[in-house]
Amino acid sequence: MFRNLFLAASVVCINVVLPAHAEDSVWLDLKPDLLSDQLLEIAKIYDVDVVFRNKDTAHKTNGYVVGQFTTQEALEAALSGSQLRFHQDKLGSYIIEAISIDSKENSAPRLPSEILANKGNDQSSAIALTGLDPLVLDTVLLKGSMLSNIRSLKNKRLSDTITESVFSDELGQIPSNNIGESINRLPGVSMLVEKGEGRYFQIRGINPTLNNITLNGTNIGSPETESGGRQAPLDMIASGVVDGVVIRKVRTPDMDGQGIGGTLDVETKSPFDRSSHFDGQVSAKYGFEEISALENSYGGSDPFALETTLSAKSRDQKWGMLLSGAMSEREYVASGIYQDDWSQITSETGDQTGAIPNLIKNNYYVIGRKRRNLNSVLEYRPNDTNRFYATTFWARWEEFQHRNRYEEVLGQELSFTTPTTGEVENVAANLNLRLEEPKKTIFSIAGGGEHHLDNLVLSYKLNSNQNQISEPNVFWKFATDPILGPESFIIDAKGIVHLTPQEEALDRQSPTYFKLETLDRLESEMKETSSSFRGDLEWFSSANTSLKTGIKYRSTHRERDFSEPVYLSGISQLNLATSSNFTHSAFENCNKSLCAPNILLDINALEAFYADTSNSLYFQLDEEGEFQAEFSSDYMVEEDVFALYLMGKKAISFVDIIAGLRIESTQVETSGYLLSDGAAKLIKQNDNYTNWLPSLIATWNLHHNLLVRTSVSRAIGRPDYTDIAPRSYLYENEAGEVLQIGNPDLSARVSWNYDASFEWYPNDLSLLYVNVFHKDISDDIVEVSQTIAGEDNIRSELNVRGLDIISDAQISGLDNLQIQSFINAGSSRLTGIELGLNTRLDSVLPSLFRGFSIAANATILDGETIIDGQSFPLLNQADHTYALSFLYQNKKTDASISYAYNDSYLTRFDHDNPNDNLSQGEFGRWDAKLSYTFNDGVKLFLEGVNLNNEPTTEFQGSRESWNTEHEYVGRTVYLGLSYGF
Structure with a gap:
């Protein structure tokens, strides 16, 4: 027995042999499955050839097909309601094709009960609900989270490689606010949480900048400037415009080489996802934040979200159009404690020591985020062998971060009475107010086609992207002299330092003591434009053999303009008591860890004071830092990639x-x-490099429900834009002249990836799997410092680097020049195992509790970086992650509760001073959703996010008691309504 199933929107031919006869009536009991899988089973059982296009069947889900059938009756039952029909060719093969709207056969779709007469057996009636209609499982309507789960299982099973995915339900909804938080529960995938929301993703512990993200298979670039600029923020993309998210952990040769961890593809909705001529969906929800904003503080509105999708097809099924949109707004408070620069201190008497941070900060953070998404699709299918399409995607993100921070600088005049208690004299305080208002935009437009020509499939796609970010940032800093105190301190078990002023201490919340220190006015603009073209040609020489080739060209232009003038205190001294409008009130900033002193500042009053030209004597521009402020962060990068x-x-x-x-x-x-x-x-520089990337993948179909996958592949991770940009300046320190410069000669990291997986599908609703992998990364990028001695050597090195603009007069007399840059020098190794279980529990639970499912996975990683023969920990890699979800669906009720966890991991490693190492603390969050569907297609739902109010934490020196961050964002609850038609 064998099967041949070829995917990727191409002709699929199934030819199997089993001991049955085509004209015989056979009893069928086909479980809910993809239509393509059910056609496969029919071909096996009746010993026939079934030919169909995968694009028509890959995402169509089907219900039970049960009864006594001949071949044609079985096909009629499976295809009922799907807008597909079959006919036999001269060789007896059954050809599956779309029904023409003008055909008499399509005048009235037949109900399942009309397909077959009762054969005299009590179990002979057929049930075949197709398309994206709810599946029938006994008395359980399969929809909501269960349908999303089944689509993900089937995608994994039918994939050519090791994949993970999240798909929408029957109303086009993905069970999270943004796609970043949805994939956080997938095996080997973890999100980096930014102020309570998932933003960047890791695959198997690999840095987000080394992964690849695409939109419908096409690069979308990134509007980000932080962390090098290659990582795309997933929190910009609302789940309401997305049909699914697929993560491919092993690359095939027709995929981009970028992606050492893997490739994440966002699949937007399409008009041909459903069989009806016109349908739509609308959803709205309103939320409540546990931590409400203070009176007179910045922001504080309740969150809400709106999503809608409209899809239509022409009567002849040739034209399809879809428009989907989403908008959401959220304003919430993040209250945090930050304690920097821990060190061991010995009391002046020398008889008691302890560890304490030098700087203790508390933030009152108000964050506001607005998302806007639009997705449009126009598709034309003149016949079964040709397809043309045009798509647009637009995302707009607007944010404000209003941070009111109070800091206490403890200094060295302190004494310990016990290792965790003591007193400190002469404390200084800082009061900072920062208002950051970034605006990010992604715009992508694409067009292409696909043509089936006998045994050839030709496809092509042209794409253009425009990404942009604007980052205005105002930062006021006020400071006192070291006149506060004395204060006593207690360090609790979590490492939180509690400070209490003694009776004689000055009022540490009096505006009078806080004088202007600096005012930073940052402006940053980054624009990225890119275009790409790809063409692919696949030739099917037989039913079980194909050859595919293609080309791709991508050009990216990225430019950043950065300005950060800094103002110092002027001739006139400004303090917070200069105007009563500068402050609202002193308050206690409280969270689960402690209550700390703060002063609520008024950003509008401060900005109005600065704008008034009569107050110019209070501010003086720092001219010595002009280059650093105006030029050091500016760069331009042109990157062209050609692939074959x-x-x-x-x-x-x-x-x-x-x-x-x-x-x-x-x-x-x-x-x-x-x-x-x-x-x-x-200065301008250029470079080029070429990578050869082979792949070998084998999928062993050991049984109809048992797959073993093995692969060897090669992938790359291109250097960050900021590392290859020659952003440089020459300065002098105590050791001599220093040249800081980026390195345009950097080449891509290269990784050999070895993967093996075992996947067992005991039934259509269950999966047990084990994935083992190893990555051997060479040409890793490390920061180095190189000293060049002698004028001739200095001149030669600068000429090699293209830095001939440094004059001979500057070089003359130099004994040495220190060059700080990045080079390809290190290597890394990463080994891991992924374990997962996904199953429905009906077989082990009493009938009263039918409808329960469980999904669980765990990932264990072990990695290291090797530089000059020395081994260092792999940064930003959590060694253990796991996720657990409980789901329940029965009739009209759908419920789920999920937990995602990652343990702590290093973010900064100092080989010489291990006490300065920084680690992100462990993080585990509970989310839940409950919905009820009414008969008219209306769904009422309740969502809870971060139900356990899990803080983000950080600690120093590999000691959790040396806590450097403890930040809470609280719980969020949404109540919403969805309607599908």
């Missing part, structure tokens, strides 16, 4: 093999500024 690949697929007995090679050539041109002779000089 060849790959083949071959089914040999029960083994499906994919083998091929991808070649990617990368050309980079960069420019930035160097400070020379007191002036900013523009």
